[in-house]
Amino acid sequence: QTSNVWNFGPGPAKIPTSVLQRAQAELLNYNNTGMSIMELSHRSKEFENLNNKTQRDLRTLLNIPNNYKILFMQGGGNTQFSAVVYNLLAAKRHQLGEDLEEEFNPPLDYLVTGSWSSKAAEEAKKLYDNINIVFDVKKLKGSYGSIPPKEEWKLSGSKAAYVYYCDNETVNGVEFNHIPEIDPSVPLVCDMSSNILSRRFDVSKFGVIYAGAQKNIGAAGLTVVIVREDLLIRSKIFDNKNSGIPAIPSMLDYKVMADFNSLYNTPPMVSIYISSLVFEWLLELGGIEAIEKTNSIKAERLYEAIDNSKIYKSPVEKSVRSKMNVPFRIQQEELESEFLKGSIELGMLQLKGHRSVGGIRASIYNAMTLEGVDFLIEFMKEFERKHC
Numbered sequence: 001q002t003s004n005v006w007n008f009g010p011g012p013a014k015i016p017t018s019v020l021q022r023a024q025a026e027l028l029n030y031n032n033t034g035m036s037i038m039e040l041s042h043r044s045k046e047f048e049n050l051n052n053k054t055q056r057d058l059r060t061l062l063n064i065p066n067n068y069k070i071l072f073m074q075g076g077g078n079t080q081f082s083a084v085v086y087n088l089l090a091a092k093r094h095q096l097g098e099d100l101e102e103e104f105n106p107p108l109d110y111l112v113t114g115s116w117s118s119k120a121a122e123e124a125k126k127l128y129d130n131i132n133i134v135f136d137v138k139k140l141k142g143s144y145g146s147i148p149p150k151e152e153w154k155l156s157g158s159k160a161a162y163v164y165y166c167d168n169e170t171v172n173g174v175e176f177n178h179i180p181e182i183d184p185s186v187p188l189v190c191d192m193s194s195n196i197l198s199r200r201f202d203v204s205k206f207g208v209i210y211a212g213a214q215k216n217i218g219a220a221g222l223t224v225v226i227v228r229e230d231l232l233i234r235s236k237i238f239d240n241k242n243s244g245i246p247a248i249p250s251m252l253d254y255k256v257m258a259d260f261n262s263l264y265n266t267p268p269m270v271s272i273y274i275s276s277l278v279f280e281w282l283l284e285l286g287g288i289e290a291i292e293k294t295n296s297i298k299a300e301r302l303y304e305a306i307d308n309s310k311i312y313k314s315p316v317e318k319s320v321r322s323k324m325n326v327p328f329r330i331q332q333e334e335l336e337s338e339f340l341k342g343s344i345e346l347g348m349l350q351l352k353g354h355r356s357v358g359g360i361r362a363s364i365y366n367a368m369t370l371e372g373v374d375f376l377i378e379f380m381k382e383f384e385r386k387h388c
């Protein structure tokens with residue numbers, strides 16, 4: 001709890017107070033260098049150590065196997081929307097072999113469960129013409145809030161260069177409760193920007209996982225990419241100007257980033273530093289298993305408060321409700337602005353729903369305490385008593 005506010009922001013989001021205090025204490029003199037982390041060279045021994053330690057701690061937290069590389073990239077989730085297209089088309093081209101005779105045009109499969117996966121698919125369409133929308137919940141149902149059963153998915157099978165999905169839709173509050181099962185020869189690509197580090201999952205099921213830092217990892221500026229090593233192998237054909245396939249811009253190239261240990265250019269050093277403190281905080285708490293327990297309790301209490309009330313409603317089907325972003329509406333929608341005003345007066349900030357959907361949204365990432373969630377629930381009950 002920083003001063004007297006509860007920050008329910010969707011990202012940038014609350015950072016653990018102890019992390020901010022440590023960053024403050026170390027701001028003028030990082031690790032006895034006499035300089036701030038902002039002033040150090042990214043080629044210095046100190047930064048190299050920090051870079052490696054931050055990767056090691058993330059590997060421990062998520063139990064990342066040795067055949068995966070951790071990359072520290074820039075440009076946020078939005079940049080990854082294009083990076084995955086370039087990199088995984090290159091990997092697919094390599095997989096098909098140098099003497100491929102037919103035209104190279106594999107489908108890219110997208111599961112669209114909310115506004116972020118929709119944006120990712122739109123961005124991919126700018127770069128490539130064979131995008132297969134496996135399903136788009138908004139087109140099927142009129143709005144996001146559910147995931148169709150597997151029998152209804154129109155996957156391309158082994159032909160696809162990858163299958164893409166967003167594990168937790170930050171705006172719509174839709175979270176997968178399982179890892180989608182796909183053809184094992186096809187890499188699964190996942191946007192975990194808003195739920196990475198919130199619960200345990202099996203990294204080995206994925207080809208690529210990426211996440212912007214500004215929710216559960218730390219401060220904006222850093223995007224963490226976890227990529228399986230075999231996807232970094234580059235076909236010679238791909239680098240041939242006459243192949244008809246565009247070469248990958250270096251800053252988007254996972255292989256370049258891996259070869260340079262994420263030090264190809266000047267990295268977002270402050271953001272990497274804050275992440276290292278967040279990872280240490282998580283390890284001290286007992287790792288992902290411990291935070292996962294608290295996250296479940298927080299979400300259960302909040303959804304229970306919504307479901308047991310006469311005025312609040314959740315727009316999301318129970319089985320796919322997000323444990324990180326909890327959107328809800330008030331039956332009489334005109335009361336929502338009064339609710340938001342009242343919440344701000346009590347120090348509960350950034351509860352307004354995303355501008356594209358309206359309503360209220362409580363983002364309850366790792367750094368939001370149970371106490372903060374209980375405070376919100378009390379306010380919700382009080383508000384209901386006043387209006388019932």
Ligand code: PMP
Pocket residue numbers: 010011075076077078079116166168169170171191192193194212
């Ligand atoms: N994916 C998800 C799930 C997100 O929540 C966000 C941002 N809120 C993005 C992608 C885009 O991230 P950025 O703003 O870092 O580009």
